[in-house]
Amino acid sequence: MTTEHATDKTQIKRGRKRASYDIELAKAIIDDSLLCHIGQHLNGQTIVTPTCHWRDGDRLYWHGHIKARNVVGSDEQEVCINISQLDGLVLARSAFHHSVNYRSVTLFGKVQLVTDPEEKLIQLKKFIDKVSPHRWETLRPIHDKELMITSVAWIAIDEFSVKMRNAGVNDDEEDLNWPVWAGVMPIESQFLAPVVEKDCTNQTIPPTRPQALIGGKYKKES
Amino acid sequence: MTTEHATDKTQIKRGRKRASYDIELAKAIIDDSLLCHIGQHLNGQTIVTPTCHWRDGDRLYWHGHIKARNVVGSDEQEVCINISQLDGLVLARSAFHHSVNYRSVTLFGKVQLVTDPEEKLIQLKKFIDKVSPHRWETLRPIHDKELMITSVAWIAIDEFSVKMRNAGVNDDEEDLNWPVWAGVMPIESQFLAPVVEKDCTNQTIPPTRPQALIGGKYKKES
Ligand SMILES: Cc1cc2nc3c(=O)[nH]c(=O)nc-3n(C[C@H](O)[C@H](O)[C@H](O)COP(=O)(O)OP(=O)(O)OC[C@H]3O[C@@H](n4cnc5c(N)ncnc54)[C@H](O)[C@@H]3O)c2cc1C
Ligand SMILES: Cc1cc2nc3c(=O)[nH]c(=O)nc-3n(C[C@H](O)[C@H](O)[C@H](O)COP(=O)(O)OP(=O)(O)OC[C@H]3O[C@@H](n4cnc5c(N)ncnc54)[C@H](O)[C@@H]3O)c2cc1C
Ligand code: HEM
Ligand code: HEM
Numbered sequence: 031m032t033t034e035h036a037t038d039k040t041q042i043k044r045g046r047k048r049a050s051y052d053i054e055l056a057k058a059i060i061d062d063s064l065l066c067h068i069g070q071h072l073n074g075q076t077i078v079t080p081t082c083h084w085r086d087g088d089r090l091y092w093h094g095h096i097k098a099r100n101v102v103g104s105d106e107q108e109v110c111i112n113i114s115q116l117d118g119l120v121l122a123r124s125a126f127h128h129s130v131n132y133r134s135v136t137l138f139g140k141v142q143l144v145t146d147p148e149e150k151l152i153q154l155k156k157f158i159d160k161v162s163p164h165r166w167e168t169l170r171p172i173h174d175k176e177l178m179i180t181s182v183a184w185i186a187i188d189e190f191s192v193k194m195r196n197a198g199v200n201d202d203e204e205d206l207n208w209p210v211w212a213g214v215m216p217i218e219s220q221f222l223a224p225v226v227e228k229d230c231t232n233q234t235i236p237p238t239r240p241q242a243l244i245g246g247k248y249k250k251e252s
Numbered sequence: 253m254t255t256e257h258a259t260d261k262t263q264i265k266r267g268r269k270r271a272s273y274d275i276e277l278a279k280a281i282i283d284d285s286l287l288c289h290i291g292q293h294l295n296g297q298t299i300v301t302p303t304c305h306w307r308d309g310d311r312l313y314w315h316g317h318i319k320a321r322n323v324v325g326s327d328e329q330e331v332c333i334n335i336s337q338l339d340g341l342v343l344a345r346s347a348f349h350h351s352v353n354y355r356s357v358t359l360f361g362k363v364q365l366v367t368d369p370e371e372k373l374i375q376l377k378k379f380i381d382k383v384s385p386h387r388w389e390t391l392r393p394i395h396d397k398e399l400m401i402t403s404v405a406w407i408a409i410d411e412f413s414v415k416m417r418n419a420g421v422n423d424d425e426e427d428l429n430w431p432v433w434a435g436v437m438p439i440e441s442q443f444l445a446p447v448v449e450k451d452c453t454n455q456t457i458p459p460t461r462p463q464a465l466i467g468g469k470y471k472k473e474s
Contacts, residue, residue, distance in 0.1 A: 067289040069300035078291035213448040226435040
């Protein structure tokens with residue numbers, strides 16, 4: 031792992047060997063996740079808002095009601111966003127060496143709002159197609175009013191850090207014979223069998239379903 | 253759902269019908285989760301730190317290195333913490349009505365640090381036993397040095413809000429016949445088969461394993 035793109039903000043001090051500034055790795059973690067946490071400081075108050083995100087090239091996008099705080103008043107505002115996947119429990123022989131396996135990206139940036147309606151549509155299509163590929167074309171087209179009350183925001187993916195742990199137990203040499211089970215309990219998110227709407231006129235489950243989207247793998251319904 | 257304990261900070265404006273201020277519900281979501289996102293404003297910079305948490309009564313706890321930013325300098329500092337579980341994708345007939353099902357708690361509070369070493373031990377035991385019940389007693393006891401470099405922090409669970417969505421698709425009446433599949437794709441986190449350490453002298457998988465801990469259900473290894 032390299033540290034070539036670290037800045038004052040993103041230089042990892044605690045746990046440097048878990049750090050990376052590889053943008054492809056950051057993008058992979060972003061794409062594997064649907065949920066980000068947006069931190070802002072608004073009117074003297076720190077707030078953290080869980081929000082769905084998507085990506086287009088080197089930009090991280092999200093949306094909300096034009097009055098939602100994670101988009102309104104955030105234009106040109108600096109935010110800190112974290113995206114984390116919890117991949118497992120690490121159960122050591124010593125309490126101290128317990129840990130979790132994870133993939134995590136932290137981004138800093140100034141929020142920009144998409145003002146062009148055409149560009150808003152293009153981005154919302156990317157969002158829909160992220161959760162279910164090729165779905166956009168099959169949907170009832172968006173009404174102007176719907177588009178008008180929706181804000182789409184983004185930050186550049188240029189000031190970021192990746193921190194990951196993907197390993198076994200790290201106990202001290204002298205504890206290796208301690209007689210307790212030690213190991214990793216991997217965690218995975220999965221989609222369960224889809225629940226169709228009662229009044230749905232089309233019973234064909236979307237042929238392409240999200241797979242790696244939530245850090246987990248596609249699970250066939252039984 | 254009631255709004256009897258909302259404050260200026262926690263009054264939900266967007267999506268009031270999804271709001272609750274029921275502390276038992278908040279505690280259940282907290283206990284079902286291992287991962288929280290801590291928002292702070294430190295030296296003019298907003299930061300969001302993913303961190304493991306546990307609960308004791310009406311307090312939310314976390315830990316870190318004495319120099320970690322989510323514990324150091326945060327004594328008596330105001331933080332905003334969000335804990336979210338993503339429970340499903342909601343695929344509507346219209347792009348606009350797409351959504352996700354979720355359970356989410358936002359908490360505000362002044363950070364307190366546990367200074368008494370005895371109390372620190374009590375809390376770290378609760379942490380370990382959260383991820384694997386009754387494990388603490390079986391572990392190599394903590395060294396003083398380990399305890400000295402560890403900070404345990406907490407906030408009171410008294411200024412919080414719960415927001416949840418647990419429902420089907422909410423399409424407009426006139427779109428119900430639109431010929432596309434509509435429904436919910438539930439998401440669940442699960443533990444996969446444990447991976448024991450190669451040099452482990454005890455091959456007995458911990459008899460009591462975390463179950464609802466990650467918002468998912470216990471999955472038998474095959
Ligand atoms: C799922 C999960 C659970 C965790 N649980 C705990 C816990 O219980 N206790 C604990 O102490 N730590 C935990 N961590 C690690 C925690 O997120 C921080 O890395 C750690 O607290 C050090 O923070 P700091 O701000 O002091 O680090 P510093 O190294 O000083 O941070 C400097 C910069 O490094 C980068 N950075 C720091 N942390 C991360 C991160 N997680 N992801 C991406 N970039 C990062 C950011 O750009 C940050 O501005 C967890 C991480 C994850 C992903
Ligand atoms: C998994 C998940 C995904 C989401 N995705 C999106 C998205 O893509 N776009 C979007 O607009 N919104 C999304 N939301 C909702 C989002 O978190 C906010 O509720 C919404 O953006 C309105 O925020 P606000 O600050 O303007 O609300 P306000 O109602 O003004 O917030 C006031 C107070 O209400 C409480 N509150 C607000 N949101 C929450 C919450 N989520 N949990 C607990 N308390 C809360 C807090 O105490 C807050 O200080 C998502 C939520 C979850 C849990
Ligand atoms: C279930 C139990 C525990 C879990 C899941 C856990 C998890 C973690 C995680 C994820 C980190 C961050 C590591 C990183 O930066 O990648 C961490 C750091 C740390 N933990 Fe724990 N921990 C547990 C128990 C303990 C206990 C019991 C102690 C003390 C006796 C402890 C002391 C520390 C310290 C000091 C750090 C900072 C390490 C550093 O930055 O150098 N932990 N823990
Ligand atoms: C995959 C697609 C989408 C997902 C997963 C999604 C998810 C969400 C979520 C979780 C919320 C918060 C609701 C709450 O507060 O509980 C939200 C709000 C909102 N979304 Fe979407 N959305 C999607 C697509 C769209 C599209 C295409 C539009 C616009 C055409 C849109 C417009 C809005 C608006 C306006 C709000 C604010 C609602 C309000 O607060 O009154 N969304 N969305």
